[in-house]
Amino acid sequence: MASDEQEWRLSLMRRLAERDRREVTPFKEIILQNNRLLDNVAQLKADNLKISVENEQLRVAFATGGKGNGKDSNAAQIAITALEKKLLAQQEELTDLHKRKGENSQMIVDLNLKVEKQQLIVKEKESCLAEQKTANNILKAEVQMLKSSLEELKKLNNTLLDEHTALQLAFSALEDKLRGVQEENRCLLERLMRYKSKDADKLNEENESFLRKRSDKLKRDLEDAVREPNSTLPRLTRNSSSHSQHGLGDSDSYDNDNDRYSSDTGGVDHCQEAGCGPELDMFSSPNSRLRDVLCHSTTKPDNPSTIFMKFDAHENESHAVRWSPIERVLATGGADRKVKLWDVGKASPEPRAVLSGSSAGINSVDFDSTGSYIIGTSNDYGARVWTVGDNRLRVSGKPEK
């Protein structure tokens, strides 16, 4: 039953669809369009009619206006004159308006020119402004650079100040150190001096003891000699005449004694010379003591009898002789205008140096306290100073004539 229903229902639907396809679809759209077009046509025709009617009316109105017909023509004439007046007025207005238009366009042209000029000015101003801005920027950059360099300099300054203070501190520390060191040095020198003085004392003591011994010996000898009166006093010959001994204060009284002494005393002197400059004072005292000793023993002078050394110092006469304060060196000056240095440490003197430069005979020589300089006076009215170490003339002084 259900399938039957479905069957006739389906067939019904199919047939309805078939019917529609046949009867409806071919015509629907076309008829619709057709009707629309017809409506449009009707509308257009109506409009057309209206317009043609209006046209006709206008034409009729125009036509009737031209015809003369009694009162109609009068009215028409009046209308015409009125219209003509209106026309004239309109024409006048028109010319007026044309004139004004011309004036306005002229004004427009002038204003355009003005505007262009203004624009040029504005452009110039803008370019000026741009330049100023660039200059400003440059200046700002410079300022920036200067500021930065200033900063750097300040920093440098700070660092320098710091270094300065540091150096000051170091300096003060070093000063303190120096003072301390100098103190130490002084102390050490004092000690040294003390030691030296002690040594000198010792040596003096030794000397004294030696001298005592010698004097004792001399005494004994003298006693012996006295006992044996057939012994004679040896006579010493020396080539050099004495003028000045080195470094001794009472040389005058000592000259006489000098002839009598051999290089033994020189040897004694040498022993005693083992000291530096400030010790010279010491020399006088033992020598004076020696002198005293000798003065005491001049009753029986015990003159040196033997010659220790003999040599030819100069070609001509030798006028001056001096012992070096520091070493076993002898300086002699002679008429051959030369000062000669002799090493007398050994048995025979060895020539050490010849100092020339004088133009006349040397008549006196002397060492300085340190033994490094030697001065020689000559008969050419002048004095010369040589260095002992390298034998060079240092100072040559002559009074001008």
Place this chain on the structure above:
Amino acid sequence: MAQDREILRMIWEGQIAICFQADPDEIVGLQQPENFHLMVSRLSYLPLVTDKVKKFFSRFIANDQSDGVVWFDYNGIPLKLHYPIGVLHDLLRAEDDNHPWSLTIHFSKFPEDSLVKFDTKDILESFFMSCLKEADVLKHRGQVISAMQKKEHNQLWSGLINDKFDQFWAVNRRLMEPGAEQDTFKHIPIRFYEEDSAYMQKLISPLTETGQKKTLHDLLIEISTPVRNAVGFRTHGIDVHCDTQLQWMSEHLSYPDNFLHLLVFYENV
């Protein structure tokens, strides 16, 4: 109950293409009017849909005739204005070519003897309502239609003339409901048409003597006479399958006036 909405919609939307021509005798003036084509609903009536046609053609005819009642003819046969257009088409249009149905519109010489004059729409409305009442009497002894209010009757009519399916069927649904005691109508409102345009109306029950639902087979047998046999039915432009239930047909294939309008094909015995 009319449940098969799809069928209902297809029936409702059935249309016919009509080409209206003017009567050559009536044309005044030099212009020849063109044919006016129109798609009309099968379920509607000619006076309802032809206002535009009238207006279109009235320009071409004499002024004094344009106020009269318009009538149409097909091949010389004047068309009854109170028949649904679909019925007229199925009845009168013999050949089945692919052209629109050509009708001629007339403004004068109304054939008083063959047509009923429907001057205004109100007359047609009252005829429509009387058809509805008649159908309801057959189906429900008139109880449903009399229970309805006036505005519902108006809704039916306005739904028909404005082509509003939902509006019409909102009310028509109630008319299509089966009776209280049985699930069919009491009788089927049905009109049988033959070749000429008069119809036959018989009292048809939806159930057979045995109580089953009648199909068209049974109907065929019922209206066959000893002289001639009924062999097929046609409605809404289609041949209906003979197994179709009558009750269902009445619910779905009725015209808006709630009648089944069936074209019967006879065969001589």
